Amino acid sequence: MNFITQHDIDSVYTMKECIADLKEGFRLYSQNKTYAPVRTVLDHSHSGANTLFMPSYIEDMEYETVKVVSIFPNNPAAGISTLQGVILLTETVHGQHLATIEASGLTVMRTGAGAGVATEYLAKKDARQLSILGCGAQSRGQLQAVLSIRPIDRIFLWNRTEEKALAFKEEIEQSGWKGDVIVSDTANDAASKADVLSLSSKSQEALFDANVLKPGVHINAIGSYRPDLKEFGVDTLERLDQLWVDTLEGVQHEAGELIQAADHGKWTWDQVNGELAELVTGQKSGRRNHDEITLYKSVGVAYMDTIAAAKVYEKMVQN
Template sequence: MRIVNEKQLTSLMDMKEIIQRVEVALEEYSSGRTNTPIRTALPYDDEQNTALFMPSVADGLQKIGVKVVTVAPNNKDLGKKLINGFVALSDYKTGEPVAILEGSYLTMIRTGAISGVATKYLAKQNATTLAIIGTGEQAFGLAAAVFATRDITDVHLYNRSKDKAEAFAHKLQHDLSQYVNIHFHDQADDAITHAEIIVTATNSSTPVYSASLRPGTHVNAVGSFRPTMQELPTHTVTDAHKVVVEAVDAALEETGDLITPIENGDYQENQIHGELGKIVSGELSCREHDEEITVFKSVGLAIVDIVVANYFYEKAIETNTGTDVDF
């Protein structure tokens, strides 16, 4: 069995390749060719932390695995990672365990790649400006995916800690593009008014901005993963021409970004445009004109984790990366 740690995963990552794999995974899911239950979320430690269990089988792709992740928001005060976990892969035919891969980096990359697919199909083709609200652990993967699908020249950042925003900006310019222009903002509203693509990646339970979006804006919202968390203001959802999700059932069960507007009577389930996989397959329309406001609300999808993990596993075998253990 191959074990691959975070540093080794980093050396194997090619975001454009991963986005291609994620497109296939999303299409397989929306076509009904996977068995991907809604993830099990178990709050613990007085509901401060969350443990997430996400199995999936893709018969068409002959992949099987499970991701186990814990989210501990108070870890940031301890100088530790917010997200910890692993992905375990098994051989599709024999069921034998073949790999364990570090989960927090993989989660960051798959989260980014899903939003990269959404950006590819829903953002304006000529979009060059990106706003990122929240510069925590997930933000770099999201930025990398947007950079992989659009020619970004300017990034507008808002984070409650300016020091963290500055450290994130340094990483962007070092790892993605030394030529990108970075703009810091004291208010989230100021950041989003300058952007054609917006990414929200926070742990907030209340909306992180209040301003209305400009025509043509695309939003990738990834922070709200509980019914009690509403990262987007209701008007962003109700003003959008298209609201897209990975999995309708999961989104309606897990995210307050949709649950709250629906429960308050401001939005209806049947107004959701549909699943991203159906846009990839051509069954549903993507962006149709430059004035549309589009929203992609992501809650994660286990089959994507498994497909991305398999990508890293195959690369690890090809490059002899990782450690083999007798299990």
């Protein structure tokens, strides 16, 4: 059995490839050829940490995976990454375990790629300003994906701990990207500038006031993945023209913003326009005009891991 490291992944797999592969995954999902039960979450109440267990099987590809990912928010103080993960890839003809894959970076990439697909169908074609609220690990994937899809020339960053945003700004500038990178003093300031707004925090309160949003903004909300978390408020839901999700089943179990709003009678589930797969397959249409405010809510689904892991493995074998 192979062990595939993050270095291996970086050497053979790009964000653009991952976006294309996830589109294939969405098509297979729409054909009922993916199987991914809602994940099991173990909470570690003493530290606010979680460990997630995510199995999935893709019928046509004859692969299955189990991902175990831990999210320990206090790790940076010990010099350890917040996100730790591993994927076991198995072929389903004979049940052979093919590879153990380092999953932290691949999780960031496939989450970003999902937002990239949403951005392709829902963001304005001329979107040039990207704002990111929350500058942790997942923000890297959000940045890479949106830059792959739209002609962004200015980035605004905000983080509750400003040092984190400043470090991310330096990282972006050192990567060779040629546009402007600005650290905003407030989340509202960053949100008010956005043509594409990426939310990648573990907040329990809405990060911004909806009245600052520009007409035509598209929002990728990927940070909240538990019922007690919330990155946007009911005021944002009231301003939306379209709301799309990765899977309805997943968000009904885990999307705190939507669950809390529904439980308090402020919003109803029939206001979801559909799942992202319906845009990819052309069953439904996305953005209708320049001024619509759109939002993609993702809590993650395991078949995204399976298709990304399988594609990485195949590329490693070919090389």
